[in-house]
Amino acid sequence: MKRKNNKEIEKENEKEAKPSYQISIFGASDSGRSTFSIQFIKQRFSEEYDPGLEEWYKKEIKIDGTEIEINFTDTVDPEPYLIFQVEYLMRYTDGFILIYSITDRNSFLEIPQFYNKFVQIKDEDYFPLFVVGNKIDLENQRQVTKEEAEAFCNERNLPFMELDCHNYQQVESVVIQLCKEKWLRKLLVPKKECELPDEFTLPSIDIQSSSFQFDCDKIFQDKINTDVKFSFVDNSNNQGYSSFDAHQAILASRCFTFGKIFRGLKENKLEEVQQTCSNAKLKLIENKGEILTLSTEYFSIQSFYSMIRFLYSAIIDEEVKKSVELSNDLLSVAEIFKIDSLKQIMNKNISLLKNQNQNQNQILKEISDLLSNEMITISNRFAMLLRKSPFSDFRIIIKEDENTRERRFFAHSPILSQRCKYFQLVLRNEMMEKKKEEILLSDISFDSFLLAIEYIYSDRFLPPNLTSAKQTENTKQIIQANKIMLELLIICDYFQLPRLHQLCQKDLMENLHEDMLVFALNVASQCNAQILEEFCMIQIGKNFQKFKKDPQFKNYLDQEQKDQIKKYQFPPENYIKYHKKFKVKLAKIWTY
Numbered sequence: 001m002k003r004k005n006n007k008e009i010e011k012e013n014e015k016e017a018k019p020s021y022q023i024s025i026f027g028a029s030d031s032g033r034s035t036f037s038i039q040f041i042k043q044r045f046s047e048e049y050d051p052g053l054e055e056w057y058k059k060e061i062k063i064d065g066t067e068i069e070i071n072f073t074d075t076v077d078p079e080p081y082l083i084f085q086v087e088y089l090m091r092y093t094d095g096f097i098l099i100y101s102i103t104d105r106n107s108f109l110e111i112p113q114f115y116n117k118f119v120q121i122k123d124e125d126y127f128p129l130f131v132v133g134n135k136i137d138l139e140n141q142r143q144v145t146k147e148e149a150e151a152f153c154n155e156r157n158l159p160f161m162e163l164d165c166h167n168y169q170q171v172e173s174v175v176i177q178l179c180k181e182k183w184l185r186k187l188l189v190p191k192k193e194c195e196l197p198d199e200f201t202l203p204s205i206d207i208q209s210s211s212f213q214f215d216c217d218k219i220f221q222d223k224i225n226t227d228v229k230f231s232f233v234d235n236s237n238n239q240g241y242s243s244f245d246a247h248q249a250i251l252a253s254r255c256f257t258f259g260k261i262f263r264g265l266k267e268n269k270l271e272e273v274q275q276t277c278s279n280a281k282l283k284l285i286e287n288k289g290e291i292l293t294l295s296t297e298y299f300s301i302q303s304f305y306s307m308i309r310f311l312y313s314a315i316i317d318e319e320v321k322k323s324v325e326l327s328n329d330l331l332s333v334a335e336i337f338k339i340d341s342l343k344q345i346m347n348k349n350i351s352l353l354k355n356q357n358q359n360q361n362q363i364l365k366e367i368s369d370l371l372s373n374e375m376i377t378i379s380n381r382f383a384m385l386l387r388k389s390p391f392s393d394f395r396i397i398i399k400e401d402e403n404t405r406e407r408r409f410f411a412h413s414p415i416l417s418q419r420c421k422y423f424q425l426v427l428r429n430e431m432m433e434k435k436k437e438e439i440l441l442s443d444i445s446f447d448s449f450l451l452a453i454e455y456i457y458s459d460r461f462l463p464p465n466l467t468s469a470k471q472t473e474n475t476k477q478i479i480q481a482n483k484i485m486l487e488l489l490i491i492c493d494y495f496q497l498p499r500l501h502q503l504c505q506k507d508l509m510e511n512l513h514e515d516m517l518v519f520a521l522n523v524a525s526q527c528n529a530q531i532l533e534e535f536c537m538i539q540i541g542k543n544f545q546k547f548k549k550d551p552q553f554k555n556y557l558d559q560e561q562k563d564q565i566k567k568y569q570f571p572p573e574n575y576i577k578y579h580k581k582f583k584v585k586l587a588k589i590w591t592y
């Protein structure tokens with residue numbers, strides 16, 4: 001009979017969906033291999049001697065209600081050919097039976113030799129193998145104890161049974177156990193081409209570093225829409241006055257003295273203003289139109305400039321850092337304007353430069369901490385400008401929809417145009433030319449816009465805190481927060497706020513509810529949020545079977561997106577198909 005190779009056998013299986021197993025029996029001569037095979041195949045005990053190198057038997061049996069074809073090979077062992085034969089058989093054998101006779105000690109001693117040869121040859125970690133101790137009906141001739149055979153098998157984790165080949169049930173039970181083991185093994189270890197690949201790694205975002213301090217300094221340096229001028233007598237060349245410009249809103253928010261002067265002028269409290277100016281060694285020169293001019297002969301332009309720069313951005317000029325004289329000048333300006341943080345920093349800088357303190361590193365650290373704290377103060381003060389500011393130069397009006405009332409923010413063109421590209425363009429084109437005092441933004445969520453404008457002003461990003469909502473599984477609250485963040489993402493894209501765009505994607509990736517994945521994917525794809533888009537696709541892909549039936553999936557996404565998601569399907573489609581095929585087979589064979 002022509003032997004089928006493994007592939008042919010598998011092909012047949014697939015066609016007929018009838019599993020087929022190849023079992024080979026090995027053992028010493030006279031141990032009962034042929035008798036076992038014949039008993040199993042023909043269900044009878046054969047006393048006849050059946051010569052030959054090997055015999056091929058075929059039989060169909062029912063295991064748990066399913067027909068299985070068993071191909072049985074009984075080997076004969078002319079020693080020189082054994083290795084060749086074993087190697088050959090191993091390639092297409094699903095399970096091995098190793099048989100010895102309990103009445104023949106030598107046949108038992110051959111079992112470890114067979115086993116070791118298998119171990120040498122096999123290229124898999126595991127192969128099903130069953131050890132059988134035959135002829136227990138000849139108990140009075142026993143040469144091998146059950147205990148020593150069991151010890152051998154237990155040590156190697158091999159199934160073992162003593163039997164009598166007269167007993168068909170016992171013979172069949174060995175074959176069935178071997179089949180079951182092999183079958184389960186097949187399911188657990190898919191073929192190489194169907195091995196489960198690594199899961200897709202969720203993307204992460206590197207948030208670009210903040211430019212807030214740089215932006216604050218730039219607002220001062222660029223001097224856009226300034227409304228206060230400081231003039232100084234230029235002693236160096238006697239050519240009259242030098243001057244620089246600044247913004248009342250920022251200075252009033254950062255320094256009490258300036259606030260008192262600017263507010264006093266707005267409220268026409270001239271006496272109070274004169275008094276405050278004289279305390280601060282300033283002279284009110286002009287308050288015409290939109291520009292207020294203050295002058296001083298008391299301070300050097302450099303020290304005064306350094307103080308104003310510090311108020312904008314917590315930056316200390318390099319020249320001041322290196323000079324005791326300039327630090328002393330700046331210290332006296334800071335004293336007059338009662339700017340405590342600057343006073344402390346200058347005192348520390350002077351002691352550093354004079355080498356008065358041994359612990360230089362400690363002082364440097366203290367200065368750096370004071371400067372960091374000052375940035376937090378600037379951030380807080382700028383955020384407050386939005387709420388109430390007599391020096392704002394226009395208003396932003398938000399109207400969510402027809403049914404909601406308008407909400408207003410006090411806005412400041414120098415801050416907005418430095419911090420946000422959209423406002424830079426709009427303010428340059430519309431505000432400057434048409435002198436508008438309001439910008440109306442309709443169809444925009446107030447909560448989302450609030451997050452955006454606070455970020456623009458203060459660099460703060462305070463998304464809804466979902467810690468307790470997640471703990472209590474408050475889906476409604478999570479989804480509501482997700483919606484706010486998705487609208488913010490749209491705002492970031494539209495208003496060109498790249499860093500906030502990143503922060504927003506990061507927050508969404510940490511907090512997105514499963515029910516929002518499809519919607520979020522759609523939003524992400526429309527507002528250039530590639531990382532969030534990939535994140536959503538991977539998450540949907542992980543649960544693809546569920547999502548593909550979801551109406552949101554069907555309606556919100558276009559074919560291109562659906563195809564894209566399929567690429568992220570996990571486990572991948574070919575793997576699922578492979579396993580489905582085996583599941584069908586399994587269902588036919590066993591009902592667990």
Ligand SMILES: Nc1nc2c(ncn2[C@@H]2O[C@H](COP(=O)(O)OP(=O)(O)OP(=O)(O)O)[C@@H](O)[C@H]2O)c(=O)[nH]1
Nearest residue numbers: 028029030031032033034035047134135164165166
């Ligand atoms: N009492 C008893 N005799 C058995 C049993 N199994 C096999 N025999 C006998 O043992 C002898 C050897 O059995 P075989 O099946 O021919 O052994 P084999 O391993 O194929 O050995 P070779 O024929 O030499 O290849 C035969 O006389 C069988 O009838 C058994 O369970 N009980």
